[in-house]
Amino acid sequence: MDSHRNGRPSRRQFVATGIALGGATLAGCASDNDGNGGNGNGNGGTDGNGDEQSSTDGESGSDGSYTASMAPVGEVEFDSVPENLFVTYPQYADMAVALGHGEGVNTLFSTEMAGTTMNKFYEHLEGVSFDWEGLPNPLEDGLTKEQLYELDSDVHFLDPSYPVKHNDDWDESDIDEIASALGPWFGNFHSGVHSEPADAYADDYEYYTLWEMFERVAAVFQERERYEELKAIHDDLIARIESNLPPEEERPTAARVTLGDGQFFTYHLNTPGFWQAETRPLGADDALTDHDWSGDWGTIDYETMLEEDPDVILHLWGITSRYSIDNVRETLADHPVGSDLTAVQNDRVVAGGMRYQGPIMNLFQLEMTAKQLYPEQFGEWPGYEPGQPYPDIPSDEQLFDREQVASIVRGEF
Structure with missing residues (x-):
């Protein structure tokens, strides 16, 4: 392994353990350049709450090195904690913040939308913030090796399957080159909806829950200790939600969608994958359960939405800067078919969060979704005003303790 330079490792050694590393549209994903290439239908796998997890801490070497593991890259060896962090999707940025390493993030996908949304939640955590301004979007013009060499990151929080599958000019040899010359890849994209990875990684691919990835x-x-403390808060929140859910026959029907030009981009509520980490535990009746699609999301028209006529419309990205939930409601109310929707007439078109959510974001989005689906059980949702932080909720109506989370992130535990 190469020696350190200026107090940080210049390279990271990749160690393969049984895994051979070598050899969209804006409305649909609310992003600048995100692939919709997944072929999974999201109907397989296990529940995604992450309650059953095994330790992933690798063994430490006598020289201070240690390992960490995630499919599809397998086991990776580090000689010290990485400081310069290549990040694509904001779940990894949120994880870095949660673990006290947010200052090391050097890139961020859909930078302004992701950065401002993260800070809308952090507003309620004393001493916690994320400095996103000035970070480049690594996927805006397509991922290039030149860009990665310029950044000289210690670790790349991106699934190697992603560039191979979504970029014609990337193959396994390019992945190997970056891992060897700069730093390892460490990410898992296809656990979002259990979609299909690139062929080169299919045999050894594993799907994780959000908290398993964390x-x-x-x-x-x-x-490890920060993770365990935050996981305990998440487990308590899940237990609180599950113990207070109404009987299944009394739960509302809901559709998770993004409003597009004359259509809805659609997602499921209860299928496996960390994109559903804030809806699956709520167990609402998915109004679109009989609809399927070959990619990571689907589309339906207004007439089909009216046929399903959900009690609640959860507008994905509704709390982000990309959409104004007030404008969404107005657009639906002014549409000749949309105005007939029960959710529109009953004022139950509500702002959802981001599907690219890390652990802190997940806690807030679970609370937000619980209150919007089940106000009688979890308290009234105060509403979200576009452009503002996550709303203030009285301490006795909060579903988790903000100060407890903040103190863990600050390292005071």
């Missing part, structure tokens, strides 16, 4: 990222930073 555990593995915590191992990269040697922050």
